Amino acid sequence: MANFVLMEYGTGAIMAVPAHDERDFEFAGKYDLPIRVVIQPIEGPPSSEQQEAFLEYGQVIASGEFSGLSSQEAQQKMAEHAQTSNFGEKSVSYRLKDWGISRQRYWGTPIPMLPCKACGVVPVPEKDLPVMLPRLDRIELGQSPLATIPEFLNSTCPKCGGEA
DSSP states (O other): OOTTOOTTSTTSOOOOOGGGOHHHHHHHHHTTOOOOOOEEOSSSOOOSSOOSOOOSOOEEOSSGGGTTSBHHHHHHHHHHHHHHTTSOOOOOOOOOOOOSSOOBTTTBSOOOEEEETTTEEEEOOGGGOSOOOOOOSOOOTTSOGGGGOHHHHOOBOTTTOSBO
């Protein structure tokens, strides 16, 4: 049990690998838990006293039949082994990363798109960027502040001229 597990991440199951995850590394250090290195840099000597989590691809060590493989190759072989041994299967999952643009108030990262019934989702023309948010006198909890401003919500499709 850890004090930072996010149950909404994936299935709630976690893999604690302190040598190769920043939060796990910090947790293990704080509670003086052993840190077992299983991936080492391909170039240069392995670190006997690891000062931070090693997050890069490298060579797998201390991992039985997978030792000596590149970490990318080991991932594939481990997934195949789990599938053929009937205790797991290969899957791909994605995590959104922070966008490299600044955030605006009211709804978060701006995505300048207009939903049109005829054309689908259409980008706001470049000449109309940036989309400026309307000034609000007050914000009510429990609803999007923009949902109460029809002049902001109702627009025209730049492709067909219809409602957007």
